[in-house]
Amino acid sequence: MELKEKLVSSFLAFEEEYTGSNDDLHKIRNQAIKDFETMGFPSRKEEDYKYTSLKSVLKEDYSLFPKKENAIEYKDIKKYLIHEIDTYDLVFIDGIYSSHLSSTTHDKIDVCLMSSALNKDLYKPVIDNYFNKIAPKNGLNSLNTAFTKEGAFIHIHKNTLADKPIQIINFSTGNESSVLVQPRNLIVVDENSHCQIIERHQSLTEQPVLTNSVTEIFANKRAIVDYYKIQNDNLSASLIDNTYIEQQSESFCSVHTFSLGGKLTRNNLNFYQKGERIDSTMKGVTLIEGKQHVDHNTLVHHIEPNCESHQDYKGIFDEKSVGVFNGKVVVEKEAQKTNAYQSNNNVLLDDKATINSKPQLEIFADDVKCSHGCTIGQLDEEALFYLQSRGIPRKEASGLLMYAFANNVLESVKIPEIKKRINKLIALKLGVELGFNL
Amino acid sequence: MLKIKNVHASIEDKEILKGINLEINPGEVHAIMGPNGSGKSTLSSVIAGKEEFEQTEGEIIFENTEISEMDPEERAHKGIFLSFQYPVEIPGVSVTNFMKTAINAHRKANGLEDMPANEMLKKIREKSESLGIDRKFLSRSLNEGFSGGEKKRNEIFQMAMLEPKLSILDETDSGLDIDALKIVADGVNNLRSKDNAVLLITHYQRLLNYIVPDVVHVMVDGKIVKSGGKELALELEERGYEWIKAEKAV
Structure with missing residues (x-):
């Protein structure tokens, strides 16, 4: 059945x-x-x-x-x-x-x-x-x-x-x-x-x-x-x-x-x-490998004036993993002075990894600030060389750069124990040992 | 200390270095000058091991070891340091944490335990103070939002911390006002000893007023075409590079 x-x-x-x-x-x-x-x-x-x-x-x-x-x-x-x-x-x-x-x-x-x-x-x-x-x-x-x-x-x-x-x-x-x-x-x-x-x-x-x-x-x-x-x-x-x-x-x-x-x-x-003067924030770190699949489908519905929304999603995809980001922001006609920010940044570590990123903005008000950005790339070779030239082995250097990449999402976590926990989990996943917590 | 023999290097099949020969002994300061596009920065990257460049010919011998096949980090562990023309910004990693990671990576490669935290802090304090670096600066993210002068000073701070045998300063003077230039030059001079050496890559003679070289080389079109004493730099400042190109053509 x-x-x-x-x-x-x-x-x-x-x-x-x-x-x-x-x-x-x-x-x-x-x-x-x-x-x-x-x-x-x-x-x-x-x-x-x-x-x-x-x-x-x-x-x-x-x-x-x-x-x-x-x-x-x-x-x-x-x-x-x-x-x-x-x-x-x-x-x-x-x-x-x-x-x-x-x-x-x-x-x-x-x-x-x-x-x-x-x-x-x-x-x-x-x-x-x-x-x-x-x-x-x-x-x-x-x-x-x-x-x-x-x-x-x-x-x-x-x-x-x-x-x-x-x-x-x-x-x-x-x-x-x-x-x-x-x-x-x-x-x-x-x-x-x-x-x-x-x-x-x-x-x-x-x-x-x-x-x-x-x-x-x-x-x-x-x-x-x-x-x-x-x-x-x-x-x-x-x-x-x-x-x-x-x-x-x-x-x-x-x-x-x-x-x-x-x-x-x-x-x-x-x-x-x-209502008015509302703040909505959504942040995410995705770090997957193998055949794992993570899909973020978000919606912010701005109905009244003077509200804000912040979206910041970072993804690191290794091997054959697949990521999806579909972020929809709707700003109604009455929702003047809306400030909506959306950002989705991705790093693909393998040729076979995939990310489908799709921002969707539907704006019916005329006095608003709405921005969105999406990036897909590899680790910056110049940055890797910089770290290596300081004696940091390539693997650790990659780990450090990925940490740096995901860092601003962790920054806004208000419970320090969660921050520490996530730091550890990420380090474990990246297979790097860092002598400090970010 | 460093012997470069007939080094050729290319990027994407375009040859940039066309047979470089250079020998630097302990205690010496060498300067390489030359017009834009002559291959000066490529040479510094090739010595430091940047993979983007393919070394197609020749040998780079550092302290009696051929290093052409080594990764950048291995070269760093042997005592080569490159001060970048454009240092990279790394958000979320403070100058202090970055320094700890780098120092301990060096120690690990040389079979040493991590540096004890108090010793590390003491060293960071000493070296930063001698370069007039504010303490707040150390907790900022590496190079993020730094001014040109701050970035260069930070490079010299890293050099002071890592105590390399050979320091290559790639256009460290570019973008610096005269005060910043003096601080950076003092920093480099304070680190000089009979056991280490400095290779300055520069466009202008002005840095050489503060860090006085033993040998000046002129690089044109991927080759060192003339070498001389510090007076050669003054001559270049006065006459430009055209006469050397002409001399070479003859």
Whole structure:
């Protein structure tokens, strides 16, 4: 049976499991499965998936609903956590919440489970207001919505500073052979509030894993949200990350995506600016090799005047790896004085590596500053010679130049432990040992 | 120290160096002058090992070792230093971190442990102070946004840190005002000893007022056509290069 049919036919049994009081959820799910049935998975015929084929990851016979809770020990997963600092942790194993590895809170902020938020009356107003409100209707989002069960629910109440970063980590164990997991996260940050979130998907096995994750983020007035995605999964794991952010006036949101691993990674990242003086920032470093594939598909929708957006994506591609960058910026007629900046720079280390870079600007306002730039090149031979002439061997010199290349993306990371971690991961990938941290 | 015998070099099949012979002994300062396009900078790049140039003929012997086949970093480890005419900007790598990496790469190649951090800092402080380099400068990204003078001073700082046996200064005077020129020249003079040597590549005589050469060579069309004492530089300043070209033609 094709994956699509398998999913559709298993929906009924899944839906009967839900015993919560929220009737609207039934309606939303039933509509979503119908939408998925109509739209299905995206194919390369669609413009947005022209350079990314999901075929190879959809052909697996995924187990859809892991039955038992698979236990893992803290010591086995410690290295995947940012453990050097105090954090709230939401840990999921094969899609199921692991209470003994997590640390949640309801003290001024809610860091808890989507399953409880969907079931408890206390959270109904938030769910009604925000759940499934901004994820655009398409096959993948509808599929996730239809099977929404678990994920992170984060609500930062008005005038509150989340006292520590929040980690959302999804592990897959491989005990179920191949598995499809669909985390659903909802993050609501109220007026004048601030939080930092780290998200990671990690497979602990060589069995195939497909993650179709949907995250909706709402930044209300003057809210600040910093989001870090660490994508360093092993080569049998694929990820489709769908993240949608709605911002109100004077809010600041940033998303940093570090794509260093995985078989196929597709990042759909959309920002909707629903107020004035909003700042949206998205940055990424992609560093891949072999037959890895990383696709960044971004959208910034400038709707109101006086807002800014900054995009800066750097990619280093070795061997036969493939990169895609499709960055769309829409500036509506009312969005005067918009300042939109987009940059995508790539280094190809091998003749067989590929990057498809496509900026798309749709500007309907006349008093705006919009710039975009895209470069594709090799490492600068003159710079390499310069470093070599100072006694730095060619391999280290290349590493140093690649570090320098990716550096300004790391500069804006606000959590030093993440910066250190990413530095180490990049050094490891480049096979260089540097006597310092940048 | 350095013996260059009949060196020919080309880039993309175009021959630039057409039989260079040059011998530099410890303690000496040599200057190579010549009109634009005569191959001066190519010679410095070929000695330092730039792969873009193909050495088609001849030998480069440094301290009794033929180095023509060596990578640039190996030549650096043996004690050759090239001060670039256009130093490359490396964003995100501070001058200090760059220096640490370079020094420890040299030490590793020579079988030594990394230099202890305090020793490194002391050395950086001493050498930068002697060149009048501000401390803030050391934490800036290498050459990024540096003025022409700052870039050249930074090259001499690197030279002071690495203590090479042979320093090749490629047009180090270009783009410098007189004050910057003096600082750079003082820096070079302070590093001179009976054991090391300097090769100056320059277009103008003015640098040679401050770094006085033992031998001046004139390079025209890929060959050294005339060598002499420091007075040759003055003569060139006065008369230009045409008379040498004419002399050579005769």
